[in-house]
Amino acid sequence: MGLSPRPEPNFTELSGDEPWITTKLDAFVNWGRKNSLWPMPFGTACCAIEFMAAAASKYDIARFGMERQAFSPRQADLLICAGRVPFKLAPVLRRIWQQMPQPKWCISMGACASTGGMFDNYAVVQGIDSIIPVDVYVPGCPPRPEGLLYGIMMLQRKVGNERMSDKSLRNEMEPDPSSQLYIPPSVIDEISEPFGNSVHQTRSGL
Amino acid sequence: MSSDSTSFSPVIAGSALGSNAAAPATPKNVAHRGGALNPTVDAIRAQFAGAVLRADVVWGETTVVVDRARVHDVIRWLHDDPSQAYNYLSDVTAVEFRDLEQPIEVVWHLRSLPYRRFIRLKVLIEKGTPMDVPSVWDIYKGADWLERECYDMFGITFRGHPDLRRLLMWEQYKEGYPLRKDFPLRGRFSRSEQLRQALAANPEARYSKEELSIADAFEDLPADMRRRLDTGERTGE
Ligand code: SF4
Numbered sequence: 001m002g003l004s005p006r007p008e009p010n011f012t013e014l015s016g017d018e019p020w021i022t023t024k025l026d027a028f029v030n031w032g033r034k035n036s037l038w039p040m041p042f043g044t045a046c047c048a049i050e051f052m053a054a055a056a057s058k059y060d061i062a063r064f065g066m067e068r069q070a071f072s073p074r075q076a077d078l079l080i081c082a083g084r085v086p087f088k089l090a091p092v093l094r095r096i097w098q099q100m101p102q103p104k105w106c107i108s109m110g111a112c113a114s115t116g117g118m119f120d121n122y123a124v125v126q127g128i129d130s131i132i133p134v135d136v137y138v139p140g141c142p143p144r145p146e147g148l149l150y151g152i153m154m155l156q157r158k159v160g161n162e163r164m165s166d167k168s169l170r171n172e173m174e175p176d177p178s179s180q181l182y183i184p185p186s187v188i189d190e191i192s193e194p195f196g197n198s199v200h201q202t203r204s205g206l
Numbered sequence: 207m208s209s210d211s212t213s214f215s216p217v218i219a220g221s222a223l224g225s226n227a228a229a230p231a232t233p234k235n236v237a238h239r240g241g242a243l244n245p246t247v248d249a250i251r252a253q254f255a256g257a258v259l260r261a262d263v264v265w266g267e268t269t270v271v272v273d274r275a276r277v278h279d280v281i282r283w284l285h286d287d288p289s290q291a292y293n294y295l296s297d298v299t300a301v302e303f304r305d306l307e308q309p310i311e312v313v314w315h316l317r318s319l320p321y322r323r324f325i326r327l328k329v330l331i332e333k334g335t336p337m338d339v340p341s342v343w344d345i346y347k348g349a350d351w352l353e354r355e356c357y358d359m360f361g362i363t364f365r366g367h368p369d370l371r372r373l374l375m376w377e378q379y380k381e382g383y384p385l386r387k388d389f390p391l392r393g394r395f396s397r398s399e400q401l402r403q404a405l406a407a408n409p410e411a412r413y414s415k416e417e418l419s420i421a422d423a424f425e426d427l428p429a430d431m432r433r434r435l436d437t438g439e440r441t442g443e
Pocket of ligand 1: 045046047048082083084109110111112113117140141142143
């Protein structure tokens with residue numbers, strides 16, 4: 001912190017008994033951001049049902065400031081991808097992410113969105129982090145609403161610790177124009193390597 | 207069928223059975239194999255001599271293997287003839303077996319609502335012969351997407367289909383036909399290559415005006431979208 005004397009603020013307008021506080025601008029802005037996230041649900045499969053439970057009265061994500069669900073990416077700052085994403089939907093998800101204005105965050109809800117889950121096959125993207133950047137992964141098949149709420153609270157902590165002076169947080173991710181990928185192909189191949197039972201299922205029957 | 211689209215006559219299930227027909231009931235204790243053959247099979251035999259190659263009953267449902275060259279005539283007759291009235295096509299699909307010598311089967315599921323009958327027609331496509339069968343789109347308009355799906359998944363060409371394109375996979379999909387036995391479960395290309403090809407597609411440019419049902423609102427669209435739709439541009443690879 002600099003040692004130069006701060007200019008004396010002019011508080012003559014305030015009468016003596018009105019309360020006031022000082023805080024860091026970061027803390028103040030982040031407090032506002034994290035408690036009024038506007039989520040856009042991108043529900044493609046069964047996880048979306050659990051998302052609906054989380055949004056409905058019993059679990060009620062409005063308690064965490066998500067009163068307003070945005071069904072347009074242009075008025076949202078949190079993309080919740082709930083469900084598996086087939087390759088045919090990949091350009092759509094990418095487009096929706098690009099349509100969201102900064103600042104924006106993304107939660108990948110469930111095993112399928114995060115890793116492809118049990119669908120280790122020709123049609124399903126093996127983790128949406130190969131299409132768009134993801135802030136919080138919520139495990140489970142499907143995650144219970146409490147799990148999603150926990151993921152949301154993790155995201156709120158992340159938002160709360162951001163610094164406005166760090167412009168790199170708000171950089172728009174630009175995919176490589178020739179391949180449209182934003183992480184190297186070798187990395188994509190590596191993170192979508194088969195694992196577990198599916199190692200033995202490369203070929204069906206032959 | 208009348209071509210006048212304004213006249214509509216409801217189809218009443220069981221209407222051809224007469225008033226003293228037994229009420230429909232869920233069959234019980236159905237044998238795995240054997241049982242009463244659907245009477246339609248004998249009618250097909252009488253009408254198309256030699257067209258029926260085989261007929262069996264499995265779980266109470268009749269399966270008829272029909273000569274490949276005459277399947278369209280048979281289905282046309284089953285649909286048109288008032289004594290059969292198979293007016294509902296419930297599925298078109300195909301089966302490939304693990305034994306690669308065995309022919310691929312193309313399957314039609316037909317249902318006669320007035321007679322409460324069900325029949326399954328099959329055509330065998332020997333390995334190594336061209337994979338095409340006649341389209342039944344001219345008989346049942348509902349065959350449109352069923353045949354497109356079958357083409358998409360098995361690569362079977364339906365001759366006479368008005369718009370035989372892929373249905374589930376995107377149109378430029380290059381890896382082959384996913385439900386064929388020689389298709390690897392994870393596809394033929396690496397994951398990064400699959401993703402690259404998928405992301406190269408433009409989600410808006412893939413549809414024609416008619417598919418988007420916006421032909422009327424065409425003039426109101428943004429200029430770049432109008433240009434894409436007008437030129438019928440299909441982006442991607
Ligand atoms: S993770 Fe499970 S519940 Fe969620 S979309 Fe996948 S299969 Fe469905």
